[in-house]
Amino acid sequence: MTEPNNNPAIRSARRVLTTEANAIHKMVEHLPDDFPDVVDLVLKTKGRVIISGVGKSGHIGRKISATLASTGTPSYFVHASEASHGDLGMITEDDIVVLISNSGETQELRDILLHTRRFNIALIGISSKINSTLLQSADFKLNLPDLPEACAIGMAPTTSTTLTLAMGDALAVAVMEQRGFGSEDFLKNHPGGKLGAQLSRVAELMHKGDKVPTVDADTAMSDVLLSMTSKGFGITGVVKDGTLLGVISDGDLRRHMGNLMEKTAGEIASLDPVTATPDLFAAKALAILNERKISVLMVVDEAKRPIGIVHIHDLLRAGVA
Structure with a gap:
């Protein structure tokens, strides 16, 4: 050779x-x-x-x-x-x-x-x-x-x-x-393909309305489990006075398995969770998910009210990678 x-x-x-x-x-x-x-x-x-x-x-x-x-x-x-x-x-x-x-x-x-x-x-x-x-x-x-x-x-x-x-x-x-x-102008001329997906915003990919899993802080855990199961994200947002207080994930359930059904959502929730804003670039949202080793982000507005949820699979399906 x-x-x-x-x-x-x-x-x-x-x-x-x-x-x-x-x-x-x-x-x-x-x-x-x-x-x-x-x-x-x-x-x-x-x-x-x-x-x-x-x-x-x-x-x-x-x-x-x-x-x-x-x-x-x-x-x-x-x-x-x-x-x-x-x-x-x-x-x-x-x-x-x-x-x-x-x-x-x-x-x-x-x-x-x-x-x-x-x-x-x-x-x-x-x-x-x-x-x-x-x-x-x-x-x-x-x-x-x-x-x-x-x-x-x-x-x-x-x-x-x-x-x-x-x-x-x-x-x-x-x-x-x-x-x-800038990048926002660039997106207007590149809406398709991988580049368009990377420059898209969370608002374009998130689930909204009734699809967003949320419960009040005083909700009994039996009802929380029903909410988490029906929405299918493995997580639910916990709100108090309309503002996102925390989230409950499958991991939180396992950590409180001993007396889970005696608790309320507010007592189980992990407080001050990482969130996304609707104008966040989808590529940045994916980076946050990978960095934190989580699969879901709650999306909140300026008043910290939950308005959506985005799963890592939503980003990958859209070509953000």
């Missing part, structure tokens, strides 16, 4: 990754002078950020557009060829346009470029060629380091696409942070 350091595939991978990592470090040291102005422009635009590119630049452009849109900046990718056949009408004077071309001479971008000049639409160019047609025409220049591609023949878009993608991420995150776009 070939040693990892002598394996040609490993050597190739390391060479590519080192080349691209060094290129990003180079860009860190030489960010384009126009970068802060581009961030400011995006923040102030009344329209959308329109992005276009051809080939690999187009694929990267779609990703940058998607990242902008998901982090609070309306964005749309326009296919360069389709733009020349009617889709230029998608670009309005309120928009700004980002054109991506490593060479800066991509012929297919010509009509979009001329459209921005004709209607005085702000144009941002991303290219590694500072003297190219694209960057010479652009109002704002995001010029990338002009470095060799990482492939052995120096032709396949590798280093250049990595730099473009990194520049797009830097732009999207800088705008996001300047905009004050």
Whole structure:
């Protein structure tokens, strides 16, 4: 078996990754002078950020557009060829346009470029060629380091696409942070899947109304047992004057088994239990359950009144893990 350091595939991978990592470090040291102005422009635009590119630049452009849109900046990718056949009408004077071309001479971008000049639409160019047609025409220049591609023949878009993608991420995150776009805003754009589940709130997953097991503090334990059995959570909240006083769990029952039926709920309850609020992130609720090694949280309002209950199975079923 070939040693990892002598394996040609490993050597190739390391060479590519080192080349691209060094290129990003180079860009860190030489960010384009126009970068802060581009961030400011995006923040102030009344329209959308329109992005276009051809080939690999187009694929990267779609990703940058998607990242902008998901982090609070309306964005749309326009296919360069389709733009020349009617889709230029998608670009309005309120928009700004980002054109991506490593060479800066991509012929297919010509009509979009001329459209921005004709209607005085702000144009941002991303290219590694500072003297190219694209960057010479652009109002704002995001010029990338002009470095060799990482492939052995120096032709396949590798280093250049990595730099473009990194520049797009830097732009999207800088705008996001300047905009004050937080986790709650992020959830609005990501309601589905695992991420949406993690960012959901306890209020969306908790059981409410008659499903919430509660008894008064002076309730006889025979009735408490009926409540716990009928609700099926293995726990009941104990309230006094409408406020959560404590909880009774299966463990509390075992600890008082000797004279259990002679007691009231208030005498058995574990006081001052850990609770959740309805606006707590579901992921945080799961962390509390795991940390405390419990399976259920009572949900209370600002006045400590029980308004819901959430079980660890509710969180796991929703994909919070």
